[in-house]
Amino acid sequence: xxxFFVITGIVTLxxxxxxxxxxxxxHCALAMAVAFSGIAAxxxxxxxxxxxxxxxxxxxxxxxxxxVFAILxxxxxxxxxxxxxxxxxxxxxxxxxxxxxxxxxxxxxxxxVPRDLPPAPVATxxxxxxxxxxxxxxxxxxxxxxxxxAMIGAVIIALKEENKNENPGRKx
Amino acid sequence: MTALQGxxxxxxxxFAIGFAGAVTRRHAILVLIGIELMLNAANLNLIAFWRFGPxxxxxxxxxxxxxxxxxxxxxxxxGLALIIAIYRHKKTSNLDEVKELKG
Numbered sequence: 001x002x003x004f005f006v007i008t009g010i011v012t013l014x015x016x017x018x019x020x021x022x023x024x025x026x027h028c029a030l031a032m033a034v035a036f037s038g039i040a041a042x043x044x045x046x047x048x049x050x051x052x053x054x055x056x057x058x059x060x061x062x063x064x065x066x067x068v069f070a071i072l073x074x075x076x077x078x079x080x081x082x083x084x085x086x087x088x089x090x091x092x093x094x095x096x097x098x099x100x101x102x103x104x105x106x107x108x109x110x111x112x113v114p115r116d117l118p119p120a121p122v123a124t125x126x127x128x129x130x131x132x133x134x135x136x137x138x139x140x141x142x143x144x145x146x147x148x149x150a151m152i153g154a155v156i157i158a159l160k161e162e163n164k165n166e167n168p169g170r171k172x
Numbered sequence: 173m174t175a176l177q178g179x180x181x182x183x184x185x186x187f188a189i190g191f192a193g194a195v196t197r198r199h200a201i202l203v204l205i206g207i208e209l210m211l212n213a214a215n216l217n218l219i220a221f222w223r224f225g226p227x228x229x230x231x232x233x234x235x236x237x238x239x240x241x242x243x244x245x246x247x248x249x250x251g252l253a254l255i256i257a258i259y260r261h262k263k264t265s266n267l268d269e270v271k272e273l274k275g
Binding site for chain 2: 009047048050067076086092095108149160
């Protein structure tokens, strides 16, 4: 493993830790963008250029903006005075290290991990486009349908609800 | 430690961090961020196995990550729309106060 890979991994993990532990939600969103940029850099080092740039476009571009918009629309930009953790959060102190410990033990002791480094595969945009348009064309169509349905559903869910006469206590 | 194991360790740690945040934080948007981090950890796993696996020229893991990203985009849009709808309905995004469906 090259030192640059290790540094990128550390930056990614630090971004993730800050995204999950800071009190101010806007800072959390910014740290999340840092973590996603680090993941994109990891993809670039793993010879997956297209996925790396798609990660920057989708996550750092779209999803981070969407989350910042949601933070502003729910007026939760300032840090809360109360505790930011749920009531049963202490159990995760045991469960999360246990989860990571089991995963790390399995990774380090697995016999399925190949020892030799294969040559870098070619995943140019042309190859990816060829695969998407021939072998994976049905999944591509289905994912388009799913995205359309999700977008319409999101708009319908977030639409301003009208005041109904049958439950007058509700304000919209 | 091989490069594949390094990738897998980074992704396992990322998954654990995302899981910890999604389980312990009280704000709904942070739970969504935790879920996104977990999804990215899975994507990193897929790319690592594609890169170091026996048949990278088939591009299966690569294409799977592209589709999984599209699903993550759809999930984030619907999730944030739900959070906004709940906020408009109950004037809160604190998950401890949204418990009508709790048995």
